[in-house]
Amino acid sequence: MKIRIERSSSPQNKPEGPLSFGRYYTDSMFQMDWNPEQGWHDARITPYAPLTLDPSAMVFHYAQETFEGLKAYRTEDDRILLFRPEMNARRFAQSNRRLCMPELPEDGFIEAVQSLVDVDRDWVPSGEGQSLYIRPFCFATQAGIGAHPAQTYRFLIILSPVGAYYAGGLSPVKIYVEDEYIRAAPGGTGFAKCGGNYAGAFAAQEKAEKLGYDQVLWLDGVERKYVEEVGAMNVMFLIGDTVVTAPTEGTVLPGVTRDSVIQLLKEKGYTVEERHLAIEELMSAAASGELKEAWGTGTAAVIAPIGELYYRGQSCFVNDQQIGTLTMDLYTTLTDLQWGRRHDCYQWTHQVSERK
Numbered sequence: 001m002k003i004r005i006e007r008s009s010s011p012q013n014k015p016e017g018p019l020s021f022g023r024y025y026t027d028s029m030f031q032m033d034w035n036p037e038q039g040w041h042d043a044r045i046t047p048y049a050p051l052t053l054d055p056s057a058m059v060f061h062y063a064q065e066t067f068e069g070l071k072a073y074r075t076e077d078d079r080i081l082l083f084r085p086e087m088n089a090r091r092f093a094q095s096n097r098r099l100c101m102p103e104l105p106e107d108g109f110i111e112a113v114q115s116l117v118d119v120d121r122d123w124v125p126s127g128e129g130q131s132l133y134i135r136p137f138c139f140a141t142q143a144g145i146g147a148h149p150a151q152t153y154r155f156l157i158i159l160s161p162v163g164a165y166y167a168g169g170l171s172p173v174k175i176y177v178e179d180e181y182i183r184a185a186p187g188g189t190g191f192a193k194c195g196g197n198y199a200g201a202f203a204a205q206e207k208a209e210k211l212g213y214d215q216v217l218w219l220d221g222v223e224r225k226y227v228e229e230v231g232a233m234n235v236m237f238l239i240g241d242t243v244v245t246a247p248t249e250g251t252v253l254p255g256v257t258r259d260s261v262i263q264l265l266k267e268k269g270y271t272v273e274e275r276h277l278a279i280e281e282l283m284s285a286a287a288s289g290e291l292k293e294a295w296g297t298g299t300a301a302v303i304a305p306i307g308e309l310y311y312r313g314q315s316c317f318v319n320d321q322q323i324g325t326l327t328m329d330l331y332t333t334l335t336d337l338q339w340g341r342r343h344d345c346y347q348w349t350h351q352v353s354e355r356k
């Protein structure tokens with residue numbers, strides 16, 4: 001892929017001190033356009049700047065929009081690593097296909113990410129727990145409010161230096177089990193990473209926060225019975241000696257962290273069951289003490305320990321609201337791999353090489 005590079009003539013100062021999520025953006029962004037005649041074309045890295053779009057641009061009306069989320073990590077010896085970007089590339093193509101949007105070739109996606117991170121490599125922070133969050137996204141640009149898939153699209157990547165997800169260190173979250181709203185239904189867009197899924201989920205998140213909880217636990221959209229995800233993370237439960245997590249059959253987002261944690265667990269000798277887990281089964285396991293640990297998995301938080309589950313008037317604490325041994329072990333293993341502190345026998349990390 002030919003990428004035109006125009007560096008910013010007025011680079012900003014890098015933020016100092018703690019970095020809150022999504023507050024700062026780097027000097028550059030990647031853009032590329034699509035139309036039926038040329039396909040993907042005009043790949044370019046340009047100074048970070050606002051976009052101009054027609055008010056009738058179809059993304060504003062029918063929400064053809066998909067995105068990804070991954071991170072670049074700075075190692076102690078100043079290399080920059082990406083974590084399994086090919087998984088994001090593949091998932092992005094799947095999301096686009098579901099929303100009738102043109103797919104990006106997976107190698108093009110990775111090259112675009114690597115080139116932009118390389119141009120702004122000074123922006124990859126080096127503080128404890130800090131990284132550069134990478135947000136690729138794609139949307140319909142065609143002007144015209146006819147309700148059909150658009151004929152033109154844009155793909156962008158922006159970068160944001162972020163701090164450790166838990167400013168005060170890893171701490172267990174309180175979960176509200178949502179039995180009214182749903183996130184996804186069979187045949188819908190649950191497996192696609194698209195903005196529309198988030199728009200539909202905010203009402204439940206607001207409700208949970210008003211009631212004093214951090215996140216919602218989503219149940220399946222048909223029976224409101226089986227556990228699916230927690231907030232925008234996959235979710236896992238250590239019940240006895242077995243780890244249980246929802247299968248990715250269409251309503252659950254196939255997380256890169258989820259897949260990585262499953263591999264790590266199997267290697268550590270755990271049985272991992274990808275199965276439908278009824279909320280009643282989960283709550284009675286919690287009440288009897290059989291539920292030993294619970295955690296969410298996602299790129300932003302890596303591992304989010306769960307300390308409390310509230311469902312229909314009943315609260316259950318998990319592991320006395322302390323971070324479990326396995327939860328902590330998974331967090332350490334994964335973050336050590338991502339920051340290059342542990343030998344990567346899985347070949348999950350990709351170094352971003354420096355262009356001459």
Ligand SMILES: *Cc1c(COP(=O)(O)O)cnc(C)c1O
Pocket residue numbers: 069193229231232233234253254255256257258297298299300
């Ligand atoms: C992005 C996302 C996840 C986590 O995926 P990772 O690849 O691990 O970051 C889980 N659930 C939802 C709904 C998501 O959007």
